[in-house]
Amino acid sequence: MVSSIEQQGKEAGVGNAGALESTLGKEYSRLEGKAFLPHSAKVKPPTYNVPPDEVVRRDREWNYLDSPLNQIPIPRAPAPTFGEVTPRPQVWHREDTFFPVLRNRTITVHGPSNYILQKAVSRYETLIGSCTKLSIHPRHYISRKFNDTEVDQNLTCMARRNFRSARLKPSYPQYYAVESLEKHFSQFPGYLAKANSKMAISHIHLGVRRLGGPWPNSEMNESYLLIAAPLGIKILAEEVWGAIRGLETLSQLLWCSPSGSTIFINQTFIRDYPSFLHRGLHLDTSRHYISKHKILMNLETMAFNKLNVFHWHITDDQSFPFVSRTFPELSRQAAYNSKMVYTHDDVREIVEFARVRGIRVIPEFDIPGHTRSWSLSHPEIFAKCYDMENESPFYGGLDPSKNETLEFLASLFKEIVELFPDSTLHMGFDEVEFNCWSSNPAIKKFMLDNGMGSPIDIFKIFTVRLLNRIQEAAKHVTLTGQRRFIFWQEVFDNGLKVPNNSLIHLWKDLNSIPGYFGFQAIVSKGWYLDSYLKPSEWIGYYENEIYPSSHFYPDVYANFEPKNVIGGEACLWSEWQSDETVIQRIWPVTSAIAERLWYYRTPNSDEFGPRLEEQRCRLLRRGVPVGVASGPGMCPLPSGPDGDISPFDLIKIGAIGTITSGEYIHHLEIRKIILLIFCGLALFTAGYFAGRQGLAAHLSRVLKTLSTNNFGITGTSRLARFRKYALNALFICFSTFIAILLLVSSTPHTSGLRSNLEHQVKGIKQKQQHENRVKPGRRATSQYK
Template structure:
């Protein structure tokens, strides 16, 4: 996220630039100009189409440093540059009677999320979408082949492409003619009409001192250039020379017909916490080139490439701008949690959700698979869990279903981390295994959390986890630990009869005892089979009540600031501001974009922030609503 500029959308907005060294007595005049700019912006409605036709974007290509002080101009801006006083944030869409929080115009040809470094020329190329294809170089595997088939289909069928708005300076029907040779010559002469974005500066304007950015992919050198086109062309030419690709890439000859995908090494066969998702993507007269360190970066590059393509209004033509991108994720854990216990979610909905995650370059599917309300996981070790705990016998996830979901996610570079919440949120377990639950003094039919005083509780968990670890391959397992109702622990007959009860009883003692046993059995499983070694993810509640949590565990923060957990030396995943099911006020979506896990974190602890996770709890969501609610 970048919050350093005052603009919001890829499009146009009136912006007032005050003169330097503003005197206090002149502020009223400048305020008047700002209000005027706002009024002009508000006037861009469907009822005033003449304003659309009169817009002149020529000023949009100017850098701010060349503008006269006190002038009003049109500025091109980026989709995630949001600040609280953004002019467009509460503007209704033209022609819509009910106000909806959105930007006035849809973006087109813009990548999402914003890359770490993005340089784009206003020169564009015709793209032969119907015959477009990819060429793999050096590395080829099943994931890459599947991705190429997937994105070839998307491109050839023009799925999800942005459409050029007619409100700007050239009419839609003229777009194809601009690809002629004369236009390209004109484009070269006006090479400065471009924009460049650097995540370290948060600026849209071209900077020659780009060495300041983090050099995550060190196989391209940087030096000052006199124009965007020269910079883009120079970087792509250097890549072609470095990797000896001149005989493989196809220069532009009237249309871009294919992209060369050069992957340096295959990497692991499953996505993991430290996978390399970096890539370089270039579009120039030399052709379209993607370079990635590993398969996972190639997947992200292919998604970006599909986002850069845009069409004419009637979708007869497909175009792509001259572009150079260097990208890598700021956070290695970019997750979405889906609750499939309170309402059962079908496999098809889960797969669609994974597809949407790949479009947004999210890489962790946190599957809250069971809870109090139901136990849809079908266990071979304990088939009675779902037989009695699922809503219906057909509303379950079989091992075959899970394997298909895991494979679908793997081919999109998405890790799948299941959550089996313990010791609370386990009432669905009590339907088949009441003997391991805590009771409230008398047998009332109401059970509390798992009983921490019984050895058979840990025997049950070890057998279940052996099976779960064998099925879910990620190195992390989520064991919940939140909202443990300890009232039944105080009156459970077995706990009251235990040796520890008379001298050491307290909820804190039993929480520590339970998690010490759980961590030991997880370690024991890993020692017996190295393929089943797992690190834990737990909700922050565990750290609030337990003093013996391993530093290898990942803490998911959901209700407070992460500062205290970071100060204790723990790694965290942040979710406090991203509860999608609680997004009731449509105006609150801006808070989701403005939220940054590192905002309150001391500089020396920011490397402990693995990332963030949006959470969708399903008390009020079902198969028919959940995707609309999330996306």
């Protein structure tokens, strides 16, 4: 769906954001007597003097538009949009009319509220409070002869004029929803739909019909309505989870002037809901250990992209980083390092951090294969492979013929279901080494004694027994009384007997369709993040089909009902990615997959490319060190105070604190608490000694003695007593002074923090400017350093 401003620009022949130049420039030349946007739609410079500054896409590459005589393309990423949403809303009407938004406005919640909603409101009030983490109007489309101050003045004048004259247009196809939204808000106590007196939007109203469950789940309602108009911004959600998604959309609709001095929002109507309920990201933390900090950063970025499932592949052949309280020897023997582990407290923190962002955490302890690391501490439950009837030192996975194996797994998964509250559990069951089982004499004897023809028969019985034991353990710790299992595609291909409500995770192909037999499916085919060679291949992920092709597989497509696909997951296996590279590998490429899962329509890469660039720049400004998406380019930065500190600098300097218990904790608050405790102990100690020595009585006697003797001290004993009393008095005064000084210095002054950061960033900028002054011939070397 193309916004009206984009449509006007295309009709004028100046591209996407060129519409702002042609439309707003002519309007300002008429209204204000001057225009910072020249009429480039009518007057174009000769191409032999100025090369056309247009970027086009050929296949999966973005390049400058160039002469066919030039054989070497010039790569260039498309210019980012501003104030546009990723993933795209289902119904989105965006007008070219825009209004100023006050920085000190608040979000008012109407209807029921809970801890999760309060945390979300607090997060987004901070997020949208300044231009630091919002999109910036790019100067790419504006003539360089106009400085940022002139651009800001014109934008502000036009926004105020729009504010005075704009009306919500009843021509919207969904205008009935606007009317119903207004009626619904009028029923909330204390709601006042009054005009703003400061010529800017100052009210953000958030309405919630019902809370929903305390945990995100597979049936949660994430739908919402959003209206941005002069009377204020209104968001109405069915449940808290929809309110969280609506707040994220609002944070993306806001954009700032080039200098970062003013926040704007276009007149907008949005009716939104996801196309799929399951929109996940799979992360392998076994092949390379991924730190808790990077996991939390990844969860935050998932919330920015409206993903709602974190599929945590915790263990594999290479390591066992989970610290089990039932079997602590597993991580003690198989973790890479004693510090490269996830304790119960770490897991709870990650789960809670995800919960308040509407993200489910689904663990995967892959069995019976991919368990080599387990054998370091428990070789007794493994099946050894045999070569020509001779025992080899190699294992082929867990031994399904032993009762010890079943009891071990039942105890371990009891601990797992008690720790992870989600009602879904990923069991793995992929790439099982049946050949090794067939070579083991004990397994062959078990098959012979029980009349079984192949190891798959043992595996079938083993699967049923294990799942029953897990369900028994889950009765007392799961809200639904049972767990729903997810299996990789091999379970269905091997014909194992699994519960009818199981989910089949497709990763090989879409030909063996579980939908034939009523199973619901999760699709990861075509969404393996470790397989792309360069980030521009996001186009392949974006255009990936989640359903089998009706052209190539008409019989399969006819029997495969779309309702059987509940969603998909992007998968990152960490054989070739580590803690230092995982974020850049996942983002912003996964934003294309998130768009596909939220807004499943006919893909339009030309339209999505500029929005992906804006999302990339937005993530960078929010502190996520993402990678490149479409080639060479840059992210617009405000020239004002909000542009002095980039998110990358904040992370390096350390102004962004550690993420714990679902929110950022300011390091100054911790310092303040410590200082208060110290002052309390000091005053308590002083008071204690003062009470023991009778200091008040001593001081009064000293003053009386001094007054009666006209301040003359003649006796040696009297002088000694005076020194004793004076030292006690000085101790009390000194302690009180230190306490007051510490209390004053512990107050987290924003200005002090700001000046400190500005001083450090100034040094970084001076170093960068020095590098930029290097001779052209040495530029590459300087940048490399």
